[in-house]
Amino acid sequence: MSAPVVDVWGPVAPGARSSFPPAPEPHDEWALAGGAAWVYYSPLNRRQLIRPVILSDGFSSGSSNLDQLWHGLEENGDYRFISELHATGRDVIILGYHDRTASITDNADTAIECIRRATAERVGNAKLTVGGFSMGGLVTRYALARMEQDPTLADHETSLYFSYDTPHQGAWFPIALQAFTHFATDNWGDTPGIGPVLRQFSGLLNSPAAKQMARWHIEKADATPEEASERTAFMRALDEVGGWPRNLRKIGVANGVDTGSGNGIKAGATAVKCGGDTLTDTWLKTQAQGEAEVARLQQTGAGPVSVRTSGLPDIDGAPGGLFSVPSSEGDTGSFGLAGLLMGLLGNTVDPDVITTSCFIPTVSAVGAGDIDDRKALYQPITPDSSALDSFACAGRNEGHTAMTEELGSWLVNEITATG
Template sequence: MSAPVVDVWGPVSPGARFSYPPAPEPHDEWNLAGGTAWVYYSPLNRRQLIRPVILCDGFSGGSSDLDQLWHGLEENGNYRFISELHGVGRDVIILGLADRTASITDNADTAIECIRQAVSERVGRARLAVGGFSMGGLVTRYALAKMEQDPALPDHETSLYFSYDTPHHGAWFPIALQAFTHYATDKWGDAPAIGPVLRQFSGLLNSPAAKQMARWHIEKAVDTPEQAPERVEFLMKLDELGGWPRNVRKIGVANGVDSGTGNGVKPDATAVRCDGETLVDTWLKTQAQGDQIVARLQKAGEEPTLVRTSGLPEVDGAPGGLFTMPSPAGDPGSFGLAGLLMTLLGNTVDPEFIATSCFIPSVSAVAAADIDDSKALYRPITPDHSALDAFVCAGRNEGHTTMTDELGAWIVNEIVAAE
């Protein structure tokens, strides 16, 4: 059984990864250490690499899938991003990663190799535009900063860095969801049918990349939420490189609003609850401030495990890109994933549930504030708050990395203006 995974390009349920129509054959393919670059020349450039734009994939399980990436860029929204870039004479290089759960710094080395090859194969002297989606924005941010600071590396010859709903100040994986996933894996990880699904998703949450991105992480259900050591180390390395590339224009977009208006999810609400043959009165709650029991987990015949948090902000309802996952009713959402796993374990999920939550708060996507600041999460964002030179937030809180005319067209215009 294939595991459902958190994916940059929208909901992926068991088997869905293989259902995308095939992408057009790339004009060139670069085999890189740690990844693959698929090159699509603009029809205006007669199969020459003249004005390269590098688009880096983000976080998910396993390796990047070209068909899925193409779908996300061209079909997963209302804006055909690659076609629009081709229309303004830009050559598109889609950077896929061999392991999307690997350390961001390791994948940054793959991005550096891709940038170097693009510079080497480019005809003329047009400078590059380099960026990525979700974690891909962190991968390319680190890569460009490293190329500027490491004297052994060449000039990146890049004029514009862009990020698309990237967790610059951290991502939010609900603690209740993390706890349930690890608890279920501990109890049923060896079961023939559901075990592989649980182990894969628990492993995804405990992967190097997830630990580096998550503002709060727990390895086991009973752990205290905090920054993982891997995240602390990553932030230290990024800081040693100056935090950002300095010789480029830095822009970004958020799939959440900048007005401070949340997504409607209330704090301390029961998000999902189930009873059945394997779980008894098991429920997860949305995050609230102060001391809180965010989950009650009970295997039939055993004592319950209570998951507690203290001092965390009300992140589930914050403005930002929404966590996209399949639920039992077909709705996307983080808590919907928990409901799906509960159902697969043979339980009945209450029909009244909260499916989704904030995944990348707007303040994180545009590098405007730390997401542990409760007031900043819900405060209107102004340009003076951001570490970016320019940014745009969506007109509504929508699915993480959803490609829209509102955000995609703005990035394309910025790429054209940067030349």
């Protein structure tokens, strides 16, 4: 599997992959109020900004990491996205943020600043291409739409907006995983070594950005899954600026298939289970429809906590980009992460683990329907059902934001055809 551009939760300590080979020195770096932009001019343009393409980072822990972004875009062994853009005469601006868990609207202010800087420094009058990966697609979508609606902001001078496996209709964080993360943090969050890791993950799930992206969220293990107030407010803010930027062409790609074929994960299956020093008969299940018990959590010596859901679709197996997490044992996924944490807490984990799950359903990535609609999740997607002017979907359900030749070359061709 190709390396994802955006690692959803950052490295899983201890001993996790936490560094990448250094990226080439950028030709220029812009200090922005809420982040930074790294500028790589096309060799065809003699170090002038002529045809800017802004690539926004997405959701993860802490601040944007240029080395990680460069690796995902250029050095993943499948498709050299930046080099291909450079070969067409496009200048690449990688946009990062000081806090990738901050509100989408807050980081959109940084994106607006970057767009205005690009138009000010551009030589000539070529229009911009602006978009992003995962949450970065939402940040730039909102930024461009707001620039069109707010008369105090300059014209974005953008002809093409793109998104790469962006949760336009919401992301899926398995309720079982959310519950286990919060349960473990409540019980062992102060334990040396593992405690900071647990607090980090629980904090990520409860961060402004995660709440805005997640279709269903729980604050605590025993909470009822629902749309967070932060998401409701963000969707309202998006509606207030028109929902989408309109004075440009909108395209996107999905790391899932458009055929309606799921990823093979069965609903209601035991994904991971363990027992040992700290947990007794604890297990997480994949999401099932209707009334479902998705987790049993029990601290050794205490009573069990049952985690139940009602009315959710069987979304873990839906077509879409897969949840990817880097670890010391190689990339894993949502339930694989839970298994790693269980092991770090001193328990024996059953080796028969369903490691991953759907993270960004295809229907969400191409803006073609609600992810709480089971029929929409699993039916083929047609061009006229999408809010995008054009989109491409992967030939298989693969890792979220994985840069592949299939999707990368389609995107480069679309950017080139725009002019």
